Amino acid sequence: xxxxxxxxxxxxxxxxxxxxxxxxxxxxxxxxxxxxxxxxxxxxxxxxxxxxxxxxxxxxxxxxxxxxxxxxxxxxxxxxxxxxxxxxxxxxxxxxxxxxxxxxxxxxxxxxxxxxxxxxxxxxxxxxxxxxxxxxxxxxxxxxxxxxxxxxxxxxxxxxxxxxxxxxxxxxxxxxxxxxxxxxxxxxxxxxxxxxxxxxxxxxxxxxxxxxxxxxxxxxxxxxxxxxxxxxxxxxxxxxxxxxxxxxxxxxxxxxxxxxxxxxxxxxxxxxxxxxxxxxxxxxxxxxxxxxxxxxxxxxxxxxxxxxxxxxxxxxxxxxxxxxxxxxxxxxxxxxxxxxxxxxxxxxxxxxxxxxxxxxxxxxxxxxxxxxxxxxxxxxxxxxxxxxxxxxxxxxxxxxxxxxxxxxxxxxxxxxxxxxxxxxxxxxxxxxxxxxxxxxxxxxxxxxxxxxxxxxxxxxxxxxxxxxxxxxxxxxxxxxxxxxxxxxxxxxxxxxxxxxxxxxxxxxxxxxxxxxxxxxxxxxxxxxxxxxxxxxxxxxxxxxxxxxxxxxxxxxxxxxxxxxxxxxxxxxxxxxxxxxxxxxxxxxxxxxxxxxxxxxxxxxxxxxxxxxxxxxxxxxxxxxxxxxxxxxxxxxxxxxxxxxxxxxxxxxxxxxxxxxxxxxxxxxxxxxxxxxxxxxxxxxxxxxxxxxxxxxxxxxxxxxxxxxxxxxxxxxxxxxxxxxxxxxxxxxxxxxxxxxxxxxxxxxxxxxxxxxxxxxxxxxxxxxxxxxxxxxxxxxxxxxxxxxxxxxxxxxxxxxxxxxxxxxxxxxxxxxxxxxxxxxxxxxxxxxxxxxxxxxxxxxxxxxxxxxxxxxxxxx
Numbered sequence: 128x129x130x131x132x133x134x135x136x137x138x139x140x141x142x143x144x145x146x147x148x149x150x151x152x153x154x155x156x157x158x159x160x161x162x163x164x165x166x167x168x169x170x171x172x173x174x175x176x177x178x179x180x181x182x183x184x185x186x187x188x189x190x191x192x193x194x195x196x197x198x199x200x201x202x203x204x205x206x207x208x209x210x211x212x213x214x215x216x217x218x219x220x221x222x223x224x225x226x227x228x229x230x231x232x233x234x235x236x237x238x239x240x241x242x243x244x245x246x247x248x249x250x251x252x253x254x255x256x257x258x259x260x261x262x263x264x265x266x267x268x269x270x271x272x273x274x275x276x277x278x279x280x281x282x283x284x285x286x287x288x289x290x291x292x293x294x295x296x297x298x299x300x301x302x303x304x305x306x307x308x309x310x311x312x313x314x315x316x317x318x319x320x321x322x323x324x325x326x327x328x329x330x331x332x333x334x335x336x337x338x339x340x341x342x343x344x345x346x347x348x349x350x351x352x353x354x355x356x357x358x359x360x361x362x363x364x365x366x367x368x369x370x371x372x373x374x375x376x377x378x379x380x381x382x383x384x385x386x387x388x389x390x391x392x393x394x395x396x397x398x399x400x401x402x403x404x405x406x407x408x409x410x411x412x413x414x415x416x417x418x419x420x421x422x423x424x425x426x427x428x429x430x431x432x433x434x435x436x437x438x439x440x441x442x443x444x445x446x447x448x449x450x451x452x453x454x455x456x457x458x459x460x461x462x463x464x465x466x467x468x469x470x471x472x473x474x475x476x477x478x479x480x481x482x483x484x485x486x487x488x489x490x491x492x493x494x495x496x497x498x499x500x501x502x503x504x505x506x507x508x509x510x511x512x513x514x515x516x517x518x519x520x521x522x523x524x525x526x527x528x529x530x531x532x533x534x535x536x537x538x539x540x541x542x543x544x545x546x547x548x549x550x551x552x553x554x555x556x557x558x559x560x561x562x563x564x565x566x567x568x569x570x571x572x573x574x575x576x577x578x579x580x581x582x583x584x585x586x587x588x589x590x591x592x593x594x595x596x597x598x599x600x601x602x603x604x605x606x607x608x609x610x611x612x613x614x615x616x617x618x619x620x621x622x623x624x625x626x627x628x629x630x631x632x633x634x635x636x637x638x639x640x641x642x643x644x645x646x647x648x649x650x651x652x653x654x655x656x657x658x659x660x661x662x663x664x665x666x667x668x669x670x671x672x673x674x675x676x677x678x679x680x681x682x683x684x685x686x687x688x689x690x691x692x693x694x695x696x697x698x699x700x701x702x703x704x705x706x707x708x709x710x711x712x713x714x715x716x717x718x719x720x721x722x723x724x725x726x727x728x729x730x731x732x733x734x735x736x737x738x739x740x741x742x743x744x745x746x747x748x749x750x751x752x753x754x755x756x757x758x759x760x761x762x763x764x765x766x767x768x769x770x771x772x773x774x775x776x777x778x779x780x781x782x783x784x785x786x787x788x789x790x791x792x793x794x795x796x797x798x799x800x801x802x803x804x805x806x807x808x809x810x811x812x813x814x815x816x817x818x819x820x821x822x823x824x825x826x827x828x829x830x831x832x833x834x835x836x837x838x839x840x841x842x843x844x845x846x847x848x849x850x851x852x853x854x855x856x857x858x859x860x861x862x863x864x865x866x867x868x869x870x871x872x873x874x875x876x877x878x879x880x881x882x883x884x885x886x887x888x889x890x891x892x893x894x895x896x897x898x899x900x901x902x903x904x905x906x907x908x909x910x911x912x913x914x915x916x917x918x919x920x921x922x923x924x925x926x927x928x929x930x931x932x933x934x935x936x937x938x939x940x941x942x943x944x945x946x947x948x949x950x951x952x953x954x955x956x957x958x959x960x961x962x963x964x965x966x967x968x969x970x971x972x973x974x975x976x977x978x979x980x981x982x983x984x985x986x987x
Contacts, residue, residue, distance in 0.1 A: 136498035143505045144512055152510050154342065155300035157351035158196040159326035167302050167353055168321040169194025171314050171365070173466060174373060177405030178389065186404070187306040187313065189356070191320065192348065194302040301349035304356040312358045316373045317366025324356035333723040333967035333983055334756050336593065336670070336763025346510035372464040376400050382624035383617070385635050386642050391649050395617050397423045401465035410653070415592070416665070416794065417656040418581075418599025419606050425465050426520055427527075428607070430474035432614045434458045438482070451482040469504065469511055470520035476500035477524070493528040497521065515591040519584055526583030527576070530683075533690040534579050537698045573604040582702050586679055589671045589709060593762040594795070598664040602655055609648050616645040660794050667797065668709045669765020678708050712737075712765070716974030717842065717869055719880055721909065723963040723983070724756050725749040726937030726944070727780040730882060730909065731760065732867065736840040739766045742773040742865070742882050744784040748937040753784030758791050760968075770800040770839065771829075773865060775884025776858040777804075777814040785817075789824040799826045805863035806832035806851035812858060831863060833897060841877075843868045847901060848886060848894050859912060862886040864894060866901060869973060878973045879904070881927060883911035883918070891923040902927045906978060907971055910934045910953075914945025914962070921952055931959050931971070931980060938964040 159165040169191030176187045304322045314320040328351055332339035344350075380400055383392045394410060396402040403411070403423065414420040422428065434454055441450035455478070462475045477496045484491040501521055504511050511517040577600045588595050596602075620642055627634050671679075682705045686693070693701065714737055722729040727746030733739055739761075746752040761769075769792070775781055792799055802821045804814060821828050831837075832851030837844040848864035855861040862884030869878040881902070886894075891911070894902070908929035911918035913936040932953050936944040945962060953960050959980075961969045967983035 133495040133498045136502040139502045140505060143509050147509060147512055154345040155350035157328050161326060161328040163326045165196045165326045166321060166323045167191060167194050167196040169302060171316050171318050171320050174313055175404055177402060180407045184308060189304040191302045191304060302351055302353055303349050304353040307355040307357060310357055314361040315365035316370040319362040320358060321360045322353055322356040323359050324353040327352040327354045334760050335968060336759035337756055346514050372460060376464045379621045382621050386620055386624060386638050391646055394649055399617055401425045401468060413656040417602055417659045418596040419602055422610060424470050425468060426470040427474040427524055428610060430478055432611055434478045448486050451486045455479055455482050469514050469517035472504055473500045473520050476503060497524050497528050518587045522584040522587045523580050526580035529687060530579040530583045531576050533687040534575055534698050536690050537693050538695040539691050577603040585706060586676050589668050593670050594668060595666045596659060596664050597666055598659045598662060602659060606652060613645055613648045663796055665795050667765050667767040670763045671709050675708050679705060716972055718970060718972050720968055720970040721933050721935055721963060722756055722760055723967045724752045726940045728935050729757055734839045734842040738770045738839055740771050741769055743775050743781040744788055745779055745781040747780040753787030757784050757788055768798045771803050772799060773803045773863060775862045777817050778858055782817060786820055793824050801827045801829050803829045803831055805849050805861055806830035807849040807861040808854045809858055809861050810854060810856050841870045847898055848890055859885040859887050860890045862890060878906050880907040881905045882909045885912040887917045888920050891920055895922060895926055899926055905929045908932045914949045916946040916948050919949050924952055924956055929958055933969050934960060934962045936964050
């Protein structure tokens with residue numbers, strides 16, 4: 128009955144997937160407008176504290192669930208609540224500010240203000256203001272307050288309701304409160320807390336490949352963030368067990384910080400405690416680029432090491448049943464302490480089923496346990512299906528449960544045919560295998576396991592990260608065996624530091640010496656990652672199409688079903704050939720995408736021959752646009768080489784993302800053919816910094832002037848401006864204006880795009896004077912200078928006569944882009960306009976002699 132249960136659970140999982148395809152899950156809406164001052168009250172579900180590696184400041188984040196919010200209508204006053212220390216109870220002060228009448232939260236709970244017959248009406252008004260800040264008062268608190276004032280609770284409740292004061296939580300969503308600098312007052316886990324701050328919405332992806340923060344946090348039930356949050360009050364009641372676990376996690380983190388340097392401590396805190404926010408971004412990128420970032424997440428590897436290690440230790444002294452029960456209890460507490468991530472929850476459920484099987488004397492079936500874990504998690508939260516961590520965790524576990532055993536069975540028909548002993552000899556003779564040294568056998572077994580898991584997770588990896596490091600198969604063979612020593616040693620160090628750490632610094636000096644093996648393993652991991660950076664191995668596959676995923680899944684399923692009939696030496700080559708389905712990328716004509724980088728410009732071009740180009744990459748309104756928008760898009764497109772990077776001019780909003788692109792290209796093995804700058808002299812202003820940066824990454828620099836032509840098959844890049852002999856006083860006037868033309872078989876112009884940078888009216892007049900005929904019948908116009916009034920004159924627009932205009936500008940930008948006059952000119956000429964601050968990324972495709980314009984965001 129094991130496999131029927133497995134099929135039933137898989138059927139349920141598939142049904143959930145189909146239902147979410149047909150009708151996507153709703154996302155919780157933020158209860159407040161972005162940037163609005165608000166007061167939020169909810170139950171504290173978790174607290175994260177870490178040192179920001181960039182500025183060295185301590186950051187505290189409090190997570191609230193079932194939170195309600197209201198606009199803050201009171202004066203910005205200092206709270207009258209203070210803590211004795213970060214974990215102490217609230218005490219009253221002598222402040223007579225507004226908050227004195229806002230419930231006077233104390234260590235005894237939430238007290239009502241002085242209610243008497245004489246001033247009941249006045250105090251009810253004050254109480255209304257209090258409830259607008261808190262918006263959740265537990266009935267128990269009201270009863271206690273009424274008893275203290277000698278008033279029936281029903282009377283107090285009725286009076287509050289008449290004033291429109293909500294008595295209980297209205298069932299809000301989760302809110303992430305990022306405390307302001309210097310705010311160290313932390314509530315207890317499970318308590319009801321009230322915070323005041325600025326409502327901040329999570330960013331929605333507006334470009335292909337960009338991380339969608341809103342969707343990610345929505346999957347966790349979190350609707351918004353409260354920045355610069357200040358605690359204004361909390362309740363007395365809280366969860367003693369969960370708060371004790373939180374304090375244990377915090378104490379363990381402090382012990383690690385006392386023993387290890389900050390970088391190593393942050394890695395170990397991620398591995399052992401699930402705290403990733405304080406990790407150094409470079410280390411995190413190193414592990415991810417090398418394909419071993421899974422060791423940073425609490426997953427099946429960690430759970431099996433900790434859970435099974437504890438079980439084996441306890442079973443030396445206790446019965447099997449008691450050891451299993453204690454192990455499950457400790458492991459469950461550990462999962463609660465570390466946040467119950469998707470991968471940890473999956474591993475925890477499977478460990479629980481494994482222990483249950485051992486206790487009751489039944490056989491443990493890993494595929495059934497895996498499918499049961501998936502069904503249970505999706506029953507609790509169907510949004511897990513869209514979480515990359517959930518997908519990778521289950522894909523890796525499926526590789527261990529199904530793919531590895533299938534590859535081990537390959538060629539076993541020979542054993543069945545000739546008998547166990549004769550079959551084995553015949554098998555060895557048939558395939559030329561020889562008995563190998565035990566160490567070599569372990570290495571081959573590790574390689575096979577790593578290959579099988581990589582094979583199973585490949586579709587998910589490409590769908591989430593768009594690339595894969597082939598060397599990760601070998602790296603995992605070296606990394607995984609050391610995890611037992613690393614995790615075991617870290618746990619022992621934390622225990623030792625907790626027991627004897629109170630003696631003082633000499634103990635930690637001794638523990639730092641004992642920690643050298645653990646530190647050495649981390650250094651070894653880092654060196655492996657750095658070594659892999661310099662070696663060719665990263666496969667820039669890009670986002671796989673649905674048909675590729677379906678073909679791969681069908682092929683892998685067939686390979687596993689026929690495993691026993693396939694000779695073992697043919698297994699790996701057959702799987703490699705199957706992976707090549709992701710290489711098949713039929714050419715789909717020409718593509719140009721204007722990315723939404725806020726107040727800036729970035730245009731990607733793929734020619735009909737499949738080569739990739741970039742025109743500008745910068746933004747003045749978004750931080751690190753190269754890292755968060757441009758690079759993810761290039762990965763999404765599967766860019767393995769940029770033939771050229773054109774720079775219209777060297778204003779920051781056109782180039783400040785390039786250094787991140789150059790650095791990523793060098794580390795990822797993406798070659799760049801050259802950096803193309805305008806051949807123009809700008810008085811007292813030369814792009815020396817840009818040229819030096821290109822030189823540091825060994826990228827050749829070229830100049831283009833009016834009349835210069837770059838050919839790529841049927842595609843031409845013709846420079847219309849500037850004239851290399853001219854001198855300019857303004858960068859915008861000297862912008863590199865390029866006409867991209869696709870030629871038909873007979874050489875006629877078939878399709879054209881005009882890229883104008885920030886050229887102003889003066890530059891446009893020069894183009895009209897020198898080459899007016901070249902502008903005629905332009906299909907796509909990249910409107911100059913983000914739609915500024917200083918560009919896109921009527922004369923220039925009439926000469927170009929584009930079929931469509933694109934404008935790149937930021938939302939609510941201070942410059943008023945796109946200018947109303949420019950939009951009116953385009954409207955008068957009946958030219959459709961697509962603006963990135965409304966549409967997100969805009970993609971223009973030319974295929975089968977048809978032009979299509981696609982917007983990333985749905986617009987009316």
